[in-house]
């Protein structure tokens with residue numbers, strides 16, 4: 001499909017888009033860059049060609065595009081699911097730091113919110129069950145004044161009140177804590193990220209709120225300082241949908 005791409009490029013240059021520069025002719029002037037048009041509309045094929053060229057140029061000691069652009073091309077290719085973008089830890093061109101990819105793991109946010117919902121359910125029932133019990137009892141007492149059937153009661157009216165009080169004392173803090181946590185999930189727009197530690201290669205996780213980026217963590221295996229940096233790409237085709245991509249940077253390797 002190499003011929004295809006060059007065909008496409010010549011068509012583009014005809015349409016007054018900056019032309020692709022022929023390498024062999026302009027080698028003396030240093031590396032040239034494929035022009036792929038606006039990144040948003042660039043096809044996977046063209047971006048892959050640019051990515052390959054940029055990477056080759058970088059390793060040959062003549063960086064073709066700046067770090068930022070390289071990152072953006074890589075990000076776009078990742079959203080296409082291109083096989084050209086790698087996942088293993090590597091070096092940042094400019095920052096000279098080691099990093100690895102991190103991706104969103106929605107199942108973890110789901111699991112976390114389910115746990116909090118369960119706790120909320122427990123707290124609410126601790127509050128409400130004694131109240132419901134007290135009400136049914138009062139109701140029963142009012143309609144069964146004979147007291148034949150309910151002669152043996154578990155609780156006296158006083159202990160019934162204490163039961164309600166105790167339920168509220170136990171249940172309310174639990175319920176309000178879980179409501180707070182769930183609201184935090186919602187407000188902070190929490191994203192679960194999973195990636196690999198650039199130092200030891202173990203899988204690392206982090207829950208990162210959109211207002212807390214970048215997010216520092218410690219590798220649970222090698223104790224290196226890591227930083228999660230996240231990018232959120234709003235989907236163009238499906239409004240409201242987003243795609244989260246992050247990186248795990250090695251800040252400081254663990255002391256041995």
Ligand SMILES: [Zn+2]
Nearest residue numbers: 197200219222
């Ligand atoms: Zn580690």
